[in-house]
Amino acid sequence: MSKLENKTALITGGTTGIGFATAQRFISEGARLAITGQNPTRLNQASEALDGDVLALRCDQANLAQIDNMVAAIADDFGSLDTVFLNAGITLPAPMEAVTEDQFDLLYRTNLKGPFFTLQKLIPILSGGATVVINASNLAGLGVPTTSAYSATKGALVSLTRVFAAELLPKGIRVNAVAPGPVETPSMGKLGMSDEELQGLMEQLTTTIPMGRIGQAEEVAKAVLFLASDDSSFMTGEIMTLDGGWSSL
DSSP, X not given: OOTTTTOEEEETTOSSHHHHHHHHHHHHTTOEEEXXXXXXXHHHHHXXXXXXXXXXXXXXXXXXXXXXXXXXXXXXXXXXXXEEEEOOOOOOOOOGGGOOHHHHHHHHIIIIIHHHHHHXXXXXXXXXXXXXXXXXXXXXXXXXXXXXXXXXXXXHHHHHHHHHHHHHGGGTOEEEEEEEOSEXXXXXXXXXXXXXXXXXXXXXXXXXXXXXXXXXXXXXXXXXXXXXXXXXXXXXXXXEEESTTTTTO
16 A cells, blocks of 8 residues: 555645655655645646646745635645645855845745744644654754855754644644755755856765765655655654765764
8 A cells, every 4th residue: 555545745845846756756655635836837837747636726835824725725625634744945045244134034934934834724624643744954953154044944943843743742743854955956056156156066065975965856755755654653853864974974
């Protein structure tokens, strides 16, 4: 039997990168799936590319009214949810002295406020025994220059993972997080770097990471599936790091 057979699932930010790779994995394991995205073109493309029963919802995770609409649509179509992957997020690398208030606020609205209120508003439709996976980052525990505001949002998600796990345990809901290191996704092309700068970053990362390479979205998707399924039935409040040994070696 497939690991998510007869299960309903939601992936926020499910149109590209880790979110899309996880959507493919969930569908292959039998899930009935909802994905969200802000860009209607990418949302339609992802929905068409996914081979399965997909509910595609346009939603800005920083907008509480849109979250309400998303929850209502899922409740109307699915009735309840068995697993949630809170994946939507952004990165805006900049030296500390160059971070603007608008950039800071955007990072916190998207990366912290969004997941917090999305999960809060989903609680009434989460089934007993539901699983929640949060996409944090290995940067939450590293002092990497130019990532101050972003890393702070991910550190907050690590803390929230544990608190959410404690609060939702009486309801039979497990909450865990993945903390990926650098992963090859389309978002790397949105860092505001030239091709040469991006290539230089990639080369630098491969020398920093003990395994000598950056990760692939499919590798993170496998970890998310593990945490979303009964394979991790004795885990809650855990942070699973996937960064080629960067944080540990």
